[in-house]
Amino acid sequence: MRFKLIVALVENERTDTLLEAARQAGATGSTVINNARGEGLEKARGIFGMEITAQRDMLLFLAEEHISRHILEALARVGEFDETPGTGIAFQLDVEDAVGVKHQIESLISTPRAD
Template sequence: MRFKLIVALVENERTDALLDAARNAGATGSTLINNARGEGLQRARGIFGMEITTQRDMLLFLAEEHYSRAILEAIARVGEFDETPGTGIAFQLDVEDAVGVKHQVESLGLNPDAGD
């Protein structure tokens, strides 16, 4: 069984919508880390030149590889990452091995003991 780790860094107002989109695309769960901070090409400046940062959330999804692209595309679509600068970013990474996911794999109707 092969997995991908999908990481999404998003404005916290969009978190619930992205979680719903990921679940509808096949995600079986997620981990949410609050209060992440990031910068784009230029720092956002407000009144008196003070730096403005909005709260961001980091969403982590461990997804079976057959579902990972659909999940990533659903997140990108709902998050409007390519349409609106500064709304967030998402990417996926190969996972060499994972444990503790047997119940999620079974819920997808896959054989967790099967090889690649």
């Protein structure tokens, strides 16, 4: 099987909603890294010109190639990434090899494809 790593950087208050959307789209699990920090095109400034940085979560999904795009699109739709600037970003990367995913492969084999 071929896998993709889907990475989503999101506002932490949207994490649970996005995790559920990914699961509904076929994700079999995820890793959440809390308190990531990011910047957009311009730094956000608050009172007295101090920099404001909202805490974000990094969501990692190892997904089988044939369902990865479906998961990515679900994240974009539910997260409103293209509609609302600053809400988050998601992308996928090729995974050359993976171990420790035997249970995931068994689950995917018994699940119909989402083509």
